Amino acid sequence: MLDTASGLKRTHNCGELNKKHLGKQVVLMGWVNVRRDHGGLIFLDLRDRTGITQVVFNPQISRGSHQKAEEIRNEYVIAIRGKVAERPPGTVNQNLSTGQIEVLAEELRILNQAKDLPFEISDKLELGEELRLRYRYLDLRRPEMREKLILRHRTAKTVRDFLDKEGFLEIETPFLTKSTPEGARDYLIPSRVNPGKFYALPQSPQLFKQLLMVAGMEKYFQIVKCFRDEDLRADRQPEHTQIDMEMSFVEPEDIFNLVENLIVHLFKSVLDVALKIPFPHLSYEESLKTYGTDKPDTRFGLGIVDISDLAGKTNFKIFTSALQKGGKVQGINAKGGGKLSKKDIKDLEDLVISQGAKGVAWFKVAEGSIESPFKKFFKGEELKELVSRMEAKDEDLLLFIADKDDVVTEVLGELRLELGRKLGLAEKGRYQFLWIVGFPLLQLDDEGRWDAAHHPFCMPYEEDIPSLEKEPGRVRAKTYDLVLNGKELGTGSIRIHFRELQEKIFKILGIGEQEMNSKFGFFLQALEYGAPPHGGIAIGLDRLVAGMGGWESIREVIAFPKTQKAICPLTESPSPVNSKQLKELHITIDKTAAPW
Numbered sequence: 001m002l003d004t005a006s007g008l009k010r011t012h013n014c015g016e017l018n019k020k021h022l023g024k025q026v027v028l029m030g031w032v033n034v035r036r037d038h039g040g041l042i043f044l045d046l047r048d049r050t051g052i053t054q055v056v057f058n059p060q061i062s063r064g065s066h067q068k069a070e071e072i073r074n075e076y077v078i079a080i081r082g083k084v085a086e087r088p089p090g091t092v093n094q095n096l097s098t099g100q101i102e103v104l105a106e107e108l109r110i111l112n113q114a115k116d117l118p119f120e121i122s123d124k125l126e127l128g129e130e131l132r133l134r135y136r137y138l139d140l141r142r143p144e145m146r147e148k149l150i151l152r153h154r155t156a157k158t159v160r161d162f163l164d165k166e167g168f169l170e171i172e173t174p175f176l177t178k179s180t181p182e183g184a185r186d187y188l189i190p191s192r193v194n195p196g197k198f199y200a201l202p203q204s205p206q207l208f209k210q211l212l213m214v215a216g217m218e219k220y221f222q223i224v225k226c227f228r229d230e231d232l233r234a235d236r237q238p239e240h241t242q243i244d245m246e247m248s249f250v251e252p253e254d255i256f257n258l259v260e261n262l263i264v265h266l267f268k269s270v271l272d273v274a275l276k277i278p279f280p281h282l283s284y285e286e287s288l289k290t291y292g293t294d295k296p297d298t299r300f301g302l303g304i305v306d307i308s309d310l311a312g313k314t315n316f317k318i319f320t321s322a323l324q325k326g327g328k329v330q331g332i333n334a335k336g337g338g339k340l341s342k343k344d345i346k347d348l349e350d351l352v353i354s355q356g357a358k359g360v361a362w363f364k365v366a367e368g369s370i371e372s373p374f375k376k377f378f379k380g381e382e383l384k385e386l387v388s389r390m391e392a393k394d395e396d397l398l399l400f401i402a403d404k405d406d407v408v409t410e411v412l413g414e415l416r417l418e419l420g421r422k423l424g425l426a427e428k429g430r431y432q433f434l435w436i437v438g439f440p441l442l443q444l445d446d447e448g449r450w451d452a453a454h455h456p457f458c459m460p461y462e463e464d465i466p467s468l469e470k471e472p473g474r475v476r477a478k479t480y481d482l483v484l485n486g487k488e489l490g491t492g493s494i495r496i497h498f499r500e501l502q503e504k505i506f507k508i509l510g511i512g513e514q515e516m517n518s519k520f521g522f523f524l525q526a527l528e529y530g531a532p533p534h535g536g537i538a539i540g541l542d543r544l545v546a547g548m549g550g551w552e553s554i555r556e557v558i559a560f561p562k563t564q565k566a567i568c569p570l571t572e573s574p575s576p577v578n579s580k581q582l583k584e585l586h587i588t589i590d591k592t593a594a595p596w
Contacts, residue, residue, distance in 0.1 A: 002110055002113070003079075003110050004109070004111070005079050005109065008027050008081060008109065009027060010027050010029045010079075011025075012026050012027075012028060013028075013048055013049070013050040013051070014028055014030050014047055014050055014051050015048070015052070015053075015098065016051075017053055017084055017103070018097070018098065018100060018101060019100050019101060021101065022084050022086055022101065023084065024083065025081065025082070026081070026083075026103060028048075028055070028079070028080050029077075029080075029111070030047050030048035030077070031046070031075050031076070031077055031121075031141070032044050032045070032047075032072055032073070032076045032077075032078060033046065033047040033052055033074070035069075035072055035074060037070070040058075040059065041057065041058055042057040042069045042070065042072075043055070043056055043057075044057075044069070044072060046080065049146060051096070051098060052096055052098065053103055054087075054102040054103070055082065055102065055103045055105050056085075056102050057108070058104060061106060062105060062108075065105050065106065065107055065108040068110065069108055071110065072110065073113075074114070074121075075121065075141075076112065076113055076114055077111045077112040077113075078109060078110055079108075079109040079111055080105045080107065080108050080109075081105070081106055082105040083103065084103055085102055085103070085104050087099070087100060087101060087102050117135075118134075118135055118138070119138070121142055122142065123143055127139070129555070129563070130569055133563065133568070133569040133570060135570075136559070137570075140559065148551075148556055148557050149557070149559060151270065151545055151549055152541070152557050154270050155270055155541070155545050155548065158265070158266050158269050159223065159262065159266065159541075160223070162266070163245070166219070166258065167219050168219040168220065168221045168245070169217055169219060169221070170220075170221055170223075171217065171221075172222060172224075173202070173205040173208035173209065173212075173224065174208065175225070176189065177200055177201075178519065179198065179519070180200075180207065180519050184203055184228040184229060185229035185230060186200040186201065186203065187227045187229050188201075189201065190585040190586070190587055191585075192584050192585055195585075195586040196586060202226060202227065203227065203228050204226050204244070205222060206457060207457075207523050209222075209244060209246040209536060210246065210495055210523070210526075210531075212246065213246055213247075213248045213495075213497075213531065213532060213534040214530070214531045216532075218247065218249075219245075219248075220244075220246045220247075221243065223242075223243055223541060224241065224242060224244050225240070225241055226240055226241070226242055227239050228240075235543060235553065236554075237542070237554060237558065237561055239562075240540060240541075240542050240554070241541040241542055242539060242541060243538065243539040243540075243544070245258075245536045245538070245539075246534060247534060247535065247536060248532040248533065249533055250494070250533070250534065250535050252478055252480055252494060255492060255535060255537055256278065256435060257278075259490070259537060259539070260277040260279055260433075263275065263433065267548070271548060275433070279433040279434060280435070281435045281437055282436055283438040284436055284437065284438045284439045284440070287436055288409055289304065290303045290304055291303065291304065291413060292408075292409045292413025292414075292415075292416060293409075293410075293413035294439075294481065295483045295487065295488040296413075296434070296483065297417060297420060297426060297432070297485050297486025298434055299420070299425065299426050299427055299430055299485060299486075300420050300425035300427075302333070302334060302335070302416050303332075304330050304409075304412050305330060306328060306329075306330050307330065307386065307390075307400070308323060308328045308330070310385055310386060310389060311323060314378055314382050315377065316361075316374065316377040318361060318374075318402050319361075319400075319402045322402035323402075325404070326404070326405075327404045327407075327408065328402075328408055329400060329401070329402040330408050330412055331390060331401070331412075332412060332416055332419065333392055333397075333398055334397040334399060334419045335396055336423060337364075337395075337396060337397030337399075337419065337422075337423060338364045338365060338366055338395035338396055338397050340422065340423075344422060345397075348360060348399065348422075352414075355411045355414050356410070356411060357407055357408075360401060361374045361400040361401075361402070362374075362398065362399050362400075363375070363383075363386070363387075363397070364396075364398075365387060365392045365394055365396045365398070366394060366395065367394060368394070370387070399419075417486060428550050430485075431547070432484070432485055433484050434482075434483045434484075435480055435481070435482060436480065436481040436483060437479075437480050438476055439453055439454065439480075439481075440453050440475065440476060440477065441458060441460050441475040441477035441479075441505075442472050442473060442475060443473075449510055450473075450508050450509055450510070451509065453477065454477065454479050454491060454493060455493075456505055456506060456509060457493075457496055457502070458477040458478065458479050458493040458495065459477065459478045459494040459496050459497075459501075460475045460478070461475070461477070461478060465501070468504060477493060478494035480493070480537070482537070484544075485547060487546075487547055489539050490540060491537065491538060492536055492537025493535060494533070495534055495536075496527075497527065497533050497534060498527055498531065499524050499528050540554075542554035542557055542558055545557040
């Protein structure tokens with residue numbers, strides 16, 4: 001039969017005892033990290049959230065506790081009472097904050113047992129993600145995972161304290177709201193009391209935070225869950241958390257200053273890392289041209305170079321064919337990449353093909369000569385001109401993509417990141433922030449219709465508004481993205497604050513009068529009652545914490561994340577519901593579409 005903790009009160013945590021506590025009676029509670037039986041003595045490392053303390057069971061001190069300790073196994077939950085003593089000479093553990101002391105147990109209570117675990121509670125093991133997520137409560141016992149959640153907690157608290165001092169009000173907005181187009185599919189919730197009608201989980205609090213500006217709150221923030229039904233990647237989840245901010249009577253520079261000061265304070269307070277401000281600015285067009293993406297990792301160079309004019313002079317059909325079809329030829333000089341093996345280059349070729357390109361043409365520069373399977377298609381002078389344009393030197397690797405404009409840009413952007421990893425250029429522990437500005441307001445979708453590049457509520461530059469009617473593709477928006485080491489941390493904009501312009505944007509997006517009033521009528525009406533100029537930004541908390549710790553996947557910093565298929569292995573959700581629940585919601589399942 002298991003013991004209870006009745007009558008024992010925890011006096012200390014397992015990570016706080018030291019030589020100042022020598023001779024004191026203490027009560028510790030926690031999990032058995034490791035048990036060691038040395039014949040006459042039994043040692044165990046007792047662990048809680050704060051750390052580890054060594055406990056010694058000596059039959060000469062307490063025979064009953066010593067006998068009981070023989071039953072203990074790893075991850076048992078126990079309580080012990082005993083006296084703090086100095087460790088004998090030669091047994092001090094310098095790796096532990098408690099390594100100079102041990103507790104000589106006088107009483108032991110086994111509060112709960114543990115079955116054999118599916119994996120060891122250790123940071124040294126390589127564990128599959130499916131197994132980790134299925135037993136997430138065990139995964140979170142590992143010190144590495146505990147520290148990640150502590151970092152997340154400290155980050156959120158620091159943000160709240162900073163914004164409070166800046167005069168912001170933390171205001172909650174609804175989770176059950178109206179379905180409005182914001183770029184991704186909505187998660188819909190059927191209403192039982194309003195048959196045939198649905199709520200939507202918010203993709204962001206966009207309309208509500210704008211309404212709070214209309215309400216005169218002036219400075220709002222919220223650390224809030226957002227929900228998007230979209231295809232997932234390592235840095236995406238169906239539910240994510242963002243630091244949402246909105247302010248009245250501001251221009252982009254005001255938001256840049258606020259966010260930069262927040263980030264500087266956060267990194268200094270939480271990581272003791274000093275950052276320099278202001279963060280650099282890069283236009284959207286220049287970012288695509290130089291880095292092939294609107295969220296570049298600027299910890300290293302490897303900029304993209306256009307050689308279409310040179311390629312057009314050659315007889316290399318891969319180049320000339322792409323140019324004849326209206327495409328372009330661009331490349332990257334992977335400085336020092338000449339040391340990469342043929343297998344490494346084959347991996348790079350596989351990458352570009354997986355991203356939609358037909359292949360990659362590569363040239364190694366070594367001792368003034370060129371090594372390449374494509375060398376035979378070029379004249380000597382053409383190769384020299386190519387090397388000169390790419391500013392190549394010995395041990396450099398030149399890589400070229402020839403294809404449609406968008407394919408070349410996107411593929412070279414991914415290739416550049418992979419080269420940064422392979423060549424060790426993406427230095428860990430270095431934080432390179434960047435503002436991307438000057439985004440287009442609108443973009444054409446796959447069917448040739450205008451769509452919002454960010455969302456429909458972004459304010460255009462005033463000088464571009466006359467172009468909305470005839471040249472909407474030329475209109476720039478007062479939008480901005482915050483990027484950290486190649487990851488988009490946040491997106492924001494100055495918002496449209498008067499009805500006439502907002503309606504005009506909706507019409508360009510193909511939203512008719514009836515749909516406009518049905519989905520946005522309440523919002524358009526609010527703009528007629530003295531809406532102030534306003535703007536804001538939303539910073540992804542998950543991505544921010546992952547970036548601070550240098551982790552690739554945001555699943556590492558979320559307590560209970562879902563897989564790339566939006567499944568929770570722990571709870572086995574999503575899952576079917578019974579017929580009674582469906583009947584109450586007036587829903588019928590199409591049995592031919594259901595997977596069960």
